[in-house]
Amino acid sequence: MLPAKPKIKRTKTAKQALESLMRLCARAERSSGDALRLMNGWEVPVAERKEVLQRLIRERYIDDERYAEAFVREKTNLSAWGEYKIRTSLRRKGIADEIINRALAQLSPEQNRERLTQRLQRKAKSIKYDTTYQLKTKLIRYGASLGFAMEEVIESTNEVIRTLNQNIEECEEEFYF
Secondary structure, X not given: OOOOOOOXXXXXXXXXHHHHHHHHHHHOOXXXXXXXXXXXXXXXXXXXXXXXXHHHHHOOOOOHHHHHHHHHHHHHHOOOOOXXXXXXXXXXXXXXXXXXXXXXXXXXXHHHHHHHHHHHHHHXXXXXXXXXXXXXXXXXXXXXXXXXXXXXXHHHHHHHHHHHHHHHHHHHHHHHO
């Protein structure tokens, strides 16, 4: 096995950091926290980081509100994350709570519940279990790991198990009659 290459830290001036961040932000949404982390890694002086960030915000390369809305849409539609997981991720990216609340307000509780139920149904097909209790426990743990509220997870899990039990009973009736 080859030895790992040492990670070379690249330092940048404020101007270089601004140009790099403009290119990055033009390709994909970035939060102000992402920009600050990148500048920290590039060892841009602290006083100059704020100036660079203010310019990016002023020229609308970075907009935390726009970023949060896009993040919420992506994580609910593509990853089927729940509110808690999305909120935690956005906080880690340095997004203010007011912005997070406005972005999460666009979520429909009915669609979230439906999305959770679909994910649990899909997961139930791949879980190995001996008893209904084991299945329910594994589904609840999975639903909670997606970031949904425990009440929603338990209700959706019960619905999935009811559906599975009905399907099993229907199959047994068809088999015997």
